[in-house]
Amino acid sequence: MTTFALFCFSGTGNTRWLSGMLASRLRDGGAEVDLFSLEDAFTLEKRYDRYLLAHPVYGAHVPRIVIEKVQTLLSGDRHVSVITTFGYVDALGYFAEKKALGRSVDAYYHVRMFNNITTPEMKTSVKPLRKRLEAKARLETRIGKIAASILSGRRKIEGIGPQLLAGIGVRKHFHERLQTFYRTLGADQDRCTRCGLCVRECPTHSIEDRDGVFSFHATCTACMRCYNHCPVQAVTISGVYADPEAFPRYHGPWE
Ligand SMILES: Cc1cc2nc3c(=O)[nH]c(=O)nc-3n(C[C@H](O)[C@H](O)[C@H](O)COP(=O)(O)O)c2cc1C
Ligand code: SF4
Ligand code: SF4
Incomplete structure (x- = not known):
């Protein structure tokens, strides 16, 4: 076999x-x-x-x-x-x-x-x-x-x-x-509920939440999971909020 x-x-x-x-x-x-x-x-x-x-x-x-x-x-x-x-x-x-x-x-x-x-x-x-x-x-x-x-x-x-x-x-x-993509990532303080999902789910452990101050690290592989999975769409790219109506998040092929 x-x-x-x-x-x-x-x-x-x-x-x-x-x-x-x-x-x-x-x-x-x-x-x-x-x-x-x-x-x-x-x-x-x-x-x-x-x-x-x-x-x-x-x-x-x-x-x-x-x-x-x-x-x-x-x-x-x-x-x-x-x-x-x-x-x-x-x-x-x-x-x-x-x-x-x-x-x-x-x-x-x-x-x-x-x-x-x-x-x-x-x-x-x-x-x-x-x-x-x-x-x-x-x-x-x-x-x-x-x-x-x-x-x-x-x-x-x-x-x-x-x-x-x-x-x-x-x-x-x-x-x-893509190598420097992590620098563009952020968490919108007004929307973020600090649920911790992005920190837990990041495949490269690149997200840190220090008392509500989020940092994204260079180990980021640009997978877009944090952006796509945040339940309140608080993950921003270049500081810009992306309205989910105009920019629908992706939760997997059959979801
Ligand atoms: C940062 C990034 C870059 C991508 N570049 C390409 C690309 O060059 N060509 C393409 O056809 N799709 C591209 N895609 C789409 C993904 O390759 C495609 O959705 C893939 O199936 C995602 O697989 P996953 O759900 O297993 O992560 C890109 C997606 C991301 C997040
Ligand atoms: S997943 Fe969204 S709401 Fe939860 S901690 Fe991360 S940015 Fe904040
Ligand atoms: S894009 Fe992917 S690897 Fe980068 S911080 Fe978000 S979840 Fe982690």
């Missing part, structure tokens, strides 16, 4: 759902799969036959938490197969993924799911739940096909196309912005 370690990072739920579905399809195909969330503390207790990594695309790049965790978890000789999720265009792709992880990538799959971010600065649109639910069966079928391809051991590389050239510029444009 082939054993798989599947590492997953998910800021707002898309990649988590995909990873659960992928693990279940691989198990249906006779594999043994251990699923690890990269935001949790864990150690690898055994050697697996194959390593899988699932993560979202951020500004045509790999989220910082993923790069750091994979480097500490896996020695450079372990190859991985990667599955990314994205909202509009995957301009990251196989070559930049390999470069960012600094290791061989055996296969690269990508799944267009749903955009998870709309802010006054970045007025992209978030698909309404009804539209997302319409896409669910298609996504399940797609993940089933990826599982079959992984089980067959093929070195499939998806998504090689002209968007990867554009990705070079996108990465340049967003890299610095």
Whole structure:
């Protein structure tokens, strides 16, 4: 029986759902799969036959938490197969993924799911739940096909196309912005109830509440979970309140 370690990072739920579905399809195909969330503390207790990594695309790049965790978890000789999720265009792709992880990538799959971010600065649109639910069966079928391809051991590389050239510029444009994104985050003192949810849920423990004074630290991976999950929409970007009517928050693919 082939054993798989599947590492997953998910800021707002898309990649988590995909990873659960992928693990279940691989198990249906006779594999043994251990699923690890990269935001949790864990150690690898055994050697697996194959390593899988699932993560979202951020500004045509790999989220910082993923790069750091994979480097500490896996020695450079372990190859991985990667599955990314994205909202509009995957301009990251196989070559930049390999470069960012600094290791061989055996296969690269990508799944267009749903955009998870709309802010006054970045007025992209978030698909309404009804539209997302319409896409669910298609996504399940797609993940089933990826599982079959992984089980067959093929070195499939998806998504090689002209968007990867554009990705070079996108990465340049967003890299610095995402590295310093934490500086733009804040908590609106008039709205914040100090419920502590953002502090507890931040995957990189980058939020500190000191007697109502919030600081956001450089370890932030720009996942947008704090912005999306705050129950009173008090998390601000560049000090601007984002009205949820105009900028709906994203609570996961099926919520
Ligand atoms: C900071 C940031 C940057 C993003 N950049 C891209 C991008 O370059 N291309 C894209 O298609 N979607 C982009 N997205 C959308 C996410 O890739 C997409 O919603 C993903 O499925 C989210 O996965 P998650 O819910 O597991 O975090 C971005 C989202 C965030 C928060
Ligand atoms: S989740 Fe929102 S309301 Fe709760 S502490 Fe954080 S900013 Fe304040
Ligand atoms: S501070 Fe917010 S955006 Fe940054 S990693 Fe934590 S939850 Fe994500």
